[in-house]
Amino acid sequence: MKAGSNLEKILSSGQFAVTGELGPPKGADVSVIERKAKLLRGNVDSINVTDNQTAIVRMSSIAVSALLIRMGLEPNMQMVCRDRNRIAMQSDIFGAYALGIRNILCLSGDHQKFGNHPTAKNVFDLDSMQLLQTVKRMRDEHKVLGGDEIEGPPQMFIGAAANPFADPFEYRVIRLAKKVASGADFIQTQCIYDMGKFERFMQMVRERGLHQKVHILAGVTPLKSVGMAKYMKEKVAGMEVPDEIITRMKGAGKEKAREEGLNICVEQIQRLKQVEGVHGIHLMAIEWEDAVHTIVERAGLLPRPEA
Amino acid sequence: MIIAEGKPIKDILAMIEPYDKIIVAGCKGCVTVCSTGGEKEVGILSSALRLARQTQGRQLEIKEVTLERQCDTEYLEPLREYIDSYPAVLSLACGAGIQFLAEKFRKHPVLPAVDTQFIGVTEEQGVWTERCQACGNCVLDQTGGICPVARCSKSLFNGPCGGSKNGKCEIDSQVDCGWQLIYDRLKELGQLEKLEVVMPVKSWSTSRDGGPRKRVREDLKI
Numbered sequence: 001m002k003a004g005s006n007l008e009k010i011l012s013s014g015q016f017a018v019t020g021e022l023g024p025p026k027g028a029d030v031s032v033i034e035r036k037a038k039l040l041r042g043n044v045d046s047i048n049v050t051d052n053q054t055a056i057v058r059m060s061s062i063a064v065s066a067l068l069i070r071m072g073l074e075p076n077m078q079m080v081c082r083d084r085n086r087i088a089m090q091s092d093i094f095g096a097y098a099l100g101i102r103n104i105l106c107l108s109g110d111h112q113k114f115g116n117h118p119t120a121k122n123v124f125d126l127d128s129m130q131l132l133q134t135v136k137r138m139r140d141e142h143k144v145l146g147g148d149e150i151e152g153p154p155q156m157f158i159g160a161a162a163n164p165f166a167d168p169f170e171y172r173v174i175r176l177a178k179k180v181a182s183g184a185d186f187i188q189t190q191c192i193y194d195m196g197k198f199e200r201f202m203q204m205v206r207e208r209g210l211h212q213k214v215h216i217l218a219g220v221t222p223l224k225s226v227g228m229a230k231y232m233k234e235k236v237a238g239m240e241v242p243d244e245i246i247t248r249m250k251g252a253g254k255e256k257a258r259e260e261g262l263n264i265c266v267e268q269i270q271r272l273k274q275v276e277g278v279h280g281i282h283l284m285a286i287e288w289e290d291a292v293h294t295i296v297e298r299a300g301l302l303p304r305p306e307a
Numbered sequence: 308m309i310i311a312e313g314k315p316i317k318d319i320l321a322m323i324e325p326y327d328k329i330i331v332a333g334c335k336g337c338v339t340v341c342s343t344g345g346e347k348e349v350g351i352l353s354s355a356l357r358l359a360r361q362t363q364g365r366q367l368e369i370k371e372v373t374l375e376r377q378c379d380t381e382y383l384e385p386l387r388e389y390i391d392s393y394p395a396v397l398s399l400a401c402g403a404g405i406q407f408l409a410e411k412f413r414k415h416p417v418l419p420a421v422d423t424q425f426i427g428v429t430e431e432q433g434v435w436t437e438r439c440q441a442c443g444n445c446v447l448d449q450t451g452g453i454c455p456v457a458r459c460s461k462s463l464f465n466g467p468c469g470g471s472k473n474g475k476c477e478i479d480s481q482v483d484c485g486w487q488l489i490y491d492r493l494k495e496l497g498q499l500e501k502l503e504v505v506m507p508v509k510s511w512s513t514s515r516d517g518g519p520r521k522r523v524r525e526d527l528k529i
Contacts, residue, residue, distance in 0.1 A: 108463060122461065127463040130465070130506075167467070168487060171490055182505055238470050
């Protein structure tokens with residue numbers, strides 16, 4: 001065991017993992033976190049806590065992760081390279097570990113242009129690949145980037161993201177290989193709607209033997225409406241939504257759109273479970289946390305194993 | 308070269324508000340090439356300022372001059388002849404030129420008439436684009452001659468990130484993804500294997516982060 005987190009135990013025992021996601025509040029209101037956490041409890045093995053996603057100021061991922069631990073839940077703390085340099089990030093990793101955080105997801109981060117502070121200065125002292133190397137070095141070599149020895153190394157289970165739908169497609173698996181070489185223990189993918197393309201991606205992953213070196217969790221997000229499907233297709237960077245999904249959502253009509261969104265999601269999970277090299281799903285029910293239980297139950301993934 | 312853009316006339320008018328006499332100083336270097344601060348622009352700006360002042364019913368005496376460069380002591384010297392007859396200088400040079408002029412003539416406020424933007428190229432007539440951020444530690448040999456620091460919106464060293472789509476950057480569908488350009492170029496060169504290498508953590512100490520930079524060549528010093 002590298003970190004001994006619940007997520008690591010489940011993945012390394014060969015069980016199919018389910019991770020969820022919790023977007024922190026745009027303020028200091030803990031009740032928002034409590035409400036969302038309640039809906040995720042018992043349905044997922046670990047909860048990703050986003051780090052100012054889409055560059056909108058929210059409660060820090062480290063604080064929300066610590067609050068989840070207090071509530072008896074396991075966080076997967078996301079950390080982006082946009083807002084902090086190597087000094088602040090390493091310092092926060094020490095702090096996170098001291099607070100009981102055992103999973104970390106290393107990301108580059110959305111550009112600040114999308115958020116509510118588009119005039120901010122960005123940092124990107126490190127990129128996601130270099131952050132992975134940093135966390136691995138801290139854990140395995142007990143050293144900070146600058147070379148100093150660490151007093152009490154943070155034993156983190158290290159994660160990274162992969163987006164099989166960004167361009168250039170043929171480079172995506174190379175980038176994944178670089179993340180594995182940099183220290184990723186697990187990978188969570190961008191939301192998948194184009195199953196054919198994802199399966200082609202996984203084929204390339206297997207050809208390189210990467211599925212035996214890293215745990216891949218396939219990302220899924222239930223659609224609430226045809227509008228959301230179109231928004232994802234047109235506005236969200238690096239997202240692909242095939243026309244057949246849009247047609248299905250449209251065909252369901254306004255009344256039954258959510259139900260159809262759930263159906264699509266459950267079908268996807270069933271299919272993903274069959275893909276060799278997929279070790280779990282990362283369920284991102286964006287502002288729809290009460291759908292999580294239904295989806296996980298209908299996909300036959302309950303009860304969650306005791307790690 | 309260094310690319311700059313003229314400031315809005317109303318901002319310049321606000322800056323020169325206290326003065327009835329100014330020198331408007333252009334530069335024959337980069338800002339002439341990018342049509343921002345050469346002799347022609349000095350003339351156009353001076354006419355516009357005179358006209359604006361006339362409509363306010365106020366006089367404005369302008370001495371128009373375009374120096375060979377504003378970033379070299381010897382080319383600033385000609386100003387010495389008449390600068391004391393003017394209480395302020397409005398410079399159309401880049402930020403370096405404006406500051407050097409101010410250093411050499413310490414009694415005079417030197418005001419910027421342009422915003423200095425980037426180190427770039429003339430992509431086509433009337434279009435300039437950024438190429439270099441002067442990080443002081445060039446990696447172009449590894450990236451197919453395309454700079455990840457200047458051309459990637461996040462200055463990533465192991466891109467392209469998940470926001471690259473159809474060759475464009477997530478920040479704007481009009482902005483090329485720097486790493487797609489790198490990918491395409493390395494493919495053309497038959498060097499795609501370079502993308503398999505994890506580029507290590509960069510030292511930014513040679514960049515602005517290391518403090519103001521200085522280069523000395525003892526053999527050239529007099």
